[in-house]
Amino acid sequence: MSSRSLQDELCVSSLSGGNMAYIDSLYEDFLADPLSVSADWQDFFKSLAPDNASDQTLSHRAIRAYLLSRPTTTAAQSSTPDNKQYQVANLINAYRALGHHAANLDPLDMAKRLAVPSLDLAYHKLSEADFKKLFYAGGYFSQTQMPLKDILQALKETYTGSIGIEYMHISNSDETNWLQERMETTRGQT
Structure with missing residues (x-):
């Protein structure tokens, strides 16, 4: 070698x-x-x-x-507040991205509203049992922390009311944040 x-x-x-x-x-x-x-x-x-x-x-x-x-263990899905907070954040993002599909754009109610499964509580493993629990709402609604029932009401008023708001496709984050702030602080009434 x-x-x-x-x-x-x-x-x-x-x-x-x-x-x-x-x-x-x-x-x-x-x-x-x-x-x-x-x-x-x-x-x-x-x-x-x-x-x-x-x-x-x-x-x-x-x-x-x-x-x-060694014995095998499986990680159980936690139902800790952090996990619920994550689910609430996903619900908020679903309304921001897809709420306009369920907006009430027909004043005569002649057409059926489109069902959007990701806007349902059950889709995010949430239920009416969570309505009274406080969650971080992102700051644009009236309070930083709100009960889930109030968050859901604010999301419905903002994104599925008579004005369909579609802005998540905008690539400029400053513009997206500006629109999001304007719509959520007024709940889609401007």
Whole structure:
């Protein structure tokens, strides 16, 4: 190996990336029982001793076996206020983006209003049981924190009243924020 460069050695060696799975398997066998591999591989793996002699080389198989033997747990969806707040924020965003589809644009009520599932409380895992709980409303409505019932009423007045407000397609965030502030502070009455 001394007559060739390291790069040349790697090109013709069994240590190339294509053999990585095989070499890894041999190394796992070596860690379990050094005599289970040929003398050449024993010498090679012994030359790979850690820089710090106090380090212990752990077998990947042993680690995998340990992790697989542990009891599995599933993460339950939390019903903490933070999770409910997230659901309320999604409801507010749904009204901002799609409320105009459910706007009352027919003063004679001759046409049926379009049903928009993402504007329903149940779609966001909210219910009338949450009506009295306080949630952050974003600041543009009359208060920063409001009961869900008041937030829903404000959203309906602003976005599904007799004026359909569609502005979420505007790419300029300053313009979007300006329109959102004007519509939500007046609840769509200007």
